[in-house]
Amino acid sequence: MKPYKILAINLGSTSTKLAYYEEDACKIKTALEHSVQDLSAFTDLMEQDGYRRAAIEKFLGDNGISVGELDAIASRGGHTKPLAGGVYQINETMLEQQASGLYGRHACDVGSKIAYNMAAGTRLLAVVVDPPVTDEFIDVARLSGHPGLPRQSRFHALNHRATGKRYARDKGKKYEDLNLIIAHMGGGITVAAHRCGKMIDATNGIDGDGPFSTNRTGGLPVGALVDLCFSGRYGHKEIKKMLNGEGGLTAYLKENDVRTIVAKAASDDYARLCLEGMNYQTCKEIAAMGAVLAGKVDAIIITGGIAHSKMITARMKDQLGFIAPVALYPGENEMDALALGALEALRGNEPLKSL
Template sequence: MYKCFVINLGSTSTKVAYYEDEQCIKKETIDHPVAEISTFASFWEQDEYRTKLIEAFIADNGIAMDQLDAIVSRGGHTRPLESGTYRVNEEMLAQQASGQWGNHPSDLGSRIAYRMCQSCKAIPLIVDPPVTDEFEPIARISGHPLIERRSCFHALSQKATAKRYARENGLNYEDLNLVIAHLGGGISVAPHKKGRMIDGENGLEGDGAFSTNRTGSLPVGDLVRLCFSGKYTYNELIKMINGNGGLMAYMGTADVREVEEKSKTDQQAALYMDAMIYQVCKQIGGMATVLCGDIDAILLTGGIANSEYVVSKIKERCATIATIVVYPGENEMESLARGAVDGLRGIVPIREFRA
């Protein structure tokens, strides 16, 4: 039996779980109110804050650190990687800390996992990081040679959902064509062609549909003018795109449940809510063309997929494209545990990260 501790740091939550092989023994989602985490200038400054919460979960549930075989975290941002399970090392942490490939709390998760493993026999791992790159060459062309489109989105959630759908239907992921929408603090829509994510959107840095706290794609000319207006610093603009954008910018909250409730009596709130859904549907339709309309299913996952309203609105616009299957919530914790256990068993290789 292999024992794994799983860490998944998101923009507004810390998810932790203890697994014995594929069985989840203990788990918890620790929500971070915006008013609380907004006191930190960056997620890197949340290190002590998040670590204490993780350590409290371990202590409260009597998890024996000296018996863990692996501590696996949702992966962070480095150079592009193949899909798989990787051992966290100093070079990986250095690339994540540089910010060259993107910034997200999952980068901090890798650091916490690595540090926790220094005092026990467990090995630190990540699985299917957001920089997983399976793009086809045509998907990389942006419209200008100085800028290349790159793969940077919810690869772990996307892969986990695709494999779950295949497993539950007695199919092989490598035989399927799927369009998957991850609906969470960030939103990403990607086409999966025979086991590979051949296109997608950089939802971290402003691509695709807007989400609870990210702007998604913005009119380019207006964004350039805003950048040179002299009103905002570089860091303020980055935070505006990821953290203070989307519903947060319009409604002052990143809680989609709160906005949905307000939308019942507030026409403006309803407009913003429907606009987010509208943009998701446009992305689903666009990615369907990447697969030439040959689609086995459209899969919806992530926390926002718990909303009956959101799902019903997506079905109104997209049900004619393909069958829609909903996996509300996250499959990420299970996928992280599976990736770690399969690596420990030797079913898949534990890859060494190299610069």
């Protein structure tokens, strides 16, 4: 029996990550960078599909891979109404909801559009896996303190679940049998409680919630933020950029590269304090998720790019070890998660869902 062949695509604002798999083995992986000049030619993000698709097809051609020999294309994305996690076949309803912009807008929405169009008229399966709108919150987790401002599930769902499943496999257990607290630490930091295969609560890594990160503020003193919004000093876009893009370590240190900041912290007390502040807030959120799980925590897992820093993770282990064992999974598992989700759907082990 021939191995299943899968293309995983993950579109970012200025990059296209691609990986070709045979079964669960990654054979080729690359990240294509797109210049700001090239992208500025498009007035709307969704218009980039032809440009991005041409780059993807060139990658396939350069590596001797024909679309016809693929069994599935798995794309990160997209922004639709909230959904339970899983593997979803891309269809017209999904594309219509993404195109509306009502549920958010990101380059990953272009990715699912490309996957659908490449698969059109063929036997190819085009899917998304654990999209960014994944919502498995328990009802009480949605309450914020005001009915007009409910808490929303907006976090690194794909990498969270992928890392949880990877940890379970490494331990010879089932993800669905474990209670885990997972912290994704990258440009944004999100912390989630995973209870028996469901992500029942998480910090919103987009809109100002949870710990501050390299360029996001996380949660802020609400009264002070309201006063700032009505001070006349800033417009709506400026405030939003302050929350996501120019907050966190960028606001404190004018730098968002954690490697540079860690090196600076060796001789700079203020840089060290700011790093400690980020760790402090992250550890507080992790401990809070311990309460969500009623103290029944099998492991705390730290993932994302920042998990490469031994200085940061050593401090976190010291602070969190009393709750549960701390496991490190540096980097992101998103490409593997996309491919494995598609593979399990092809094998019939994972139900194929649709909007």
